[in-house]
Amino acid sequence: MSHHKNSELVIIGAGPAGLSAAVEAAGHGVKVTVIDENDRPGGQLFLQTHRFFGSRRHRAGVRGFQIALDLLEEIKNYDIDMLLDTVVWGIYPDMRVTFATEGKKKDFIFAKNILIATGALEKAVCFKGWTKPGVMGAGAAQNMMHVNRVLPGSRALVVGSGNVGLIVAYQLAQAGIKVAGVIDVLPEPAGYQVHAWKVRRLGIPIMTSHTIVEAKGDPAVECAVVSKVDENGKVIKGARMELPVDLICLAAGLRPFDELCWAAGLGMKYVRDLGGFVPLHGEALETTFQGVYVAGDVSGIEEANTAMEEGRLVGVVVAEKLGHIKKQDTAVLKNEIKNSLRDLRVGKYGDNRADAKKEIIRCFTAICK
């Protein structure tokens, strides 16, 4: 398969943000190249079996993996250069994107614009025995069940009660795995009530104010030792429990997959409510490196809905920059997307993200004045 040595827009990451940007930009006539390290596009959407909620625009009622399939269908309508099994390892000041494809020579491409849409990584939780086989990330278990169609265990404990932990507990039960519980060091479940109640209705206890102390077993996990903690998160003496499990899923939070951002020299800021270090960006999602944009979880941990809208916004911004769209049409499109993003960042959890994003934009604007 031949590819161009020059590209108008190189998108790194073919998850919901990257694919949405590709569809939007290509729809306006931009020559797009998409690069992904996996053997197929779609990112983590393929791990999700539950129905998304919100409005029809946000594909309410559609299961995550179906949204991925729909996006894959959409990109077929455009002449998008897709490089799979390909890892991008560098972004240079001259806008050269260097990459390596499995089984091929290293190569590079000159990009007029770059979108880093590399998504998120799971945070690690360290405790005695955490390296034993049988301890894996929540995403790892989801991949094993939904993509590989293999059971990741028979009795499980989920560590973390955010949306990922709650959803994976439900998914483990759906696959026929006995879930001993979901634990969280916080006094209340961290995820949406709708997910928490789905889990409780299945008889799976959500043990708040609990932490995992040890994973025992030789050579693989055979039981988890958990303990109640006090209001400072410290283990309470005599409050330990042994749970016989052969699978411990870690769902302690996501953080932006920021490696390329650091490599490219982007201005970064640590923002707790967005999961960790986030590349500084403006409202148009451009970073401190002119011509380099970010969208999706890499620009702050949110959801697939915001990822898709942010991807679309970059698609529009780049298409306008290259002269493919008229200015009056751009304003309408941009407003539509910005309103949608605003609507997604509401409520108890959304408000925090909205504020955090505003802060990032404020810092970016201050630096780039």
Add this chain to the structure above:
Amino acid sequence: MRIYNHPVLGNIQARKKVYITVDGKKIEAFEGEPVAAAMFAAGLKVHRTTRKYHEPRGVFCNRGRCTDCVMKVNGRPNVRTCVTKVQSGMVVETLKGAGNWA
């Protein structure tokens, strides 16, 4: 154990069955699936042992990022089994310590 029937995903699509060996033991696998999946289905969870303390390691991230699942595959060390597809007759071995390309 494999999930042939899933309440949301339905039945698995038909795939070609092949055989690979893991430390000399023959196990069944399906063409195109990752080596780690075939091993997990066969109840094999230890992929390697660490260099200094010989601790057992296995699948952790399952997306080719953490390298805890690396093994020797067809004589080549440090192969990430969670992203390497099975091929008929593949020879897979537990990696002891750091892989040596010599």
